[in-house]
Amino acid sequence: MTTSLELMERTHTCGELRGTDEGKTVLLKGWVDSWRDHGGCLFIDLRDRYGLTQAIFNYAELGQTLDAASSLRNEFVLAVEGKVVSRGENINKNIPTGEIEISVSRFEVLSPCKVLPFEVDDDTNAHEELRLKHRYLDLRRPVVQKNLILRHRLMQLARNYLSEHDFMEIETPMLTKSTPEGARDYLVPSRVHGGSFYALPQSPQLFKQLLMVSGYDRYFQIARCFRDEDLRYDRQPEFTQIDLEMSFPTEETIYGLMEGMMVLLWKELLGIELQTPFPRMTYAEALDKYGRDAPDTRFEMFLTDLTDLLKDGCGFGVFDGAIEGGGLVKAINVKGKAKEYSRKMIDQLTDYVKTFGAKGMAFAKVKDDGTWQAGFAKFLSEDLMKALSERLGAEADDLLLFGADPKASIVNESLGRLRIRVAEEIGLIQPKQYSFTWVTHFPMFEYDEEEERYVALHHPFTMPRPEELHKFEDGGDLSDMLANAYDLVLNGQEVGGGSLRIHREEIQKKVFHALKIGEDEARAKFGFLLDALGYGAPPHGGLAFGLDRLTMILAGTSSIRDVIAFPKTTRASCLMSEAPSEVDDKQLQELSIALRKET
């Protein structure tokens, strides 16, 4: 009696066999990727995550069992035993195993497959909704597998790199204390302490600082983080950070180590040699030239500030009003594209900037004689137009796009986003281009008009730059106090951010004071950190990388869901498992949570 193939170990994967294996008797197991029935013979491509191998079921070899083979369909799980034979004239150059095929002598269906909800195929055109509902099928597709393999390799490289540089991987709790500063927490009710809640971590921030106090001078963790906020193409309610912290660093130590890690990742994963050191830019410069704290440095087309040239008034109400209201007038120069941009296209750009709060968008087309064709041209004196042209480097056929608003932030945000959109439209951005920049010298605080107080731009444990500390004593305006915080920006996306932290209790207290976090409140929320800082805390700092975003960029995908095995929708539900779901009244009672009233 022969042993069932199901009980036998496969001899090879479906991506392994080559011409040199000809003559071997092999056993492969995998999924039917496609089948082509020719009556007398049947071709099947068998797939696993390593590749595809063609198996041929031949009438002469199999006799009447060919009838059984003809019922094989896509995504059946199959074991095939047979001899590796050359394909002779019929080599398939599209797959690595294309020189050979398996001439099947015996096969078993290990598992059949129902009619599929969508075709499990790289170029499936099924909607994402359907693919997420059957994610286990979607994950079979080689393109998706490729992304997860990339993610795995990235994690391994990061782990090894950090370990080699004396970082210890230490796990911090998932059930932590809610600290409602910043993003909304996911809460977990406590059964034992009825009415009390844990929070899932938004980041391991406090714990990693405490590890520094404890003397674990280099820590890292590939840490799952949770934020209960609305989602986007690059935001999930749970996401992963490569989180690290070190004691006694200088800023340079951190930049050097992190650049080394990026160099390694790009070399190993993309075969690209990155140049170091990465350029650096202050937050102020980023805002001035790019309009954003995450500048896309793959192309120029900078924002040009025209406010000083227009400060005496020009008669154009939009510009004058913006400046009188304490705002800005800035512009970008789209070189040589005035003729390409129709009125309709410019209207679309206007609609676009309006989504960022701009009231409109003035534009001008530079004529051959250097003067402007613009609705507001009549307001500009010859000298003023000349001065503006010179500042903007304007030449014939340039398209000038203006942002003007009493709120500087609206001008920067709208023009900054417009700059990127236009660059995409006119092809300034090359594929496979990777442009890193450190953005430094972030402000400590920004004013929150709703709460009528300063809030921390980074987080409340960020160290002010040492030369700024005196501003606490001077009293008054803290809006220009700079922090020892830095972001790593890649192609206009923040991929990492961090800071040197406060390691002295009295500075931490001053920051809390500036944030109008009272002593009692500070004690209740962060007492353990304040205490720890009083027991010999080393100077420390670190940063966290967004693993999902990094993987997205490396994989060249446009959605974070493409690099997460089981992602959630933009309404934070899992279409496959149907989480979140209602729970029994009994469960709620145990958790001391009031039952939902029937209505």
Added chain:
RNA sequence: GGGGUGGUAGUUAAGUUGGUUAUAACGCUGGCCUGUCAAGCCAGAGGCCGCGGGUUCAAGUCCCGUCCACCCCGCCA
């Protein structure tokens, strides 16, 4: 919380100014076929047109509401 786009066989889409039996491709079922690799040829089955109201002699199509997904703004220290 606000705005935009989409939802029609298993899947992806078409469906005109409202009008007779709602099309096509792929998939599925059956038949033919020994060199396919997007296999080919023939035949067939398959529909709560997201859901609920309304207008109308008549609704996939028009109106109102609602659900789901995606994208954007707010939000995300």
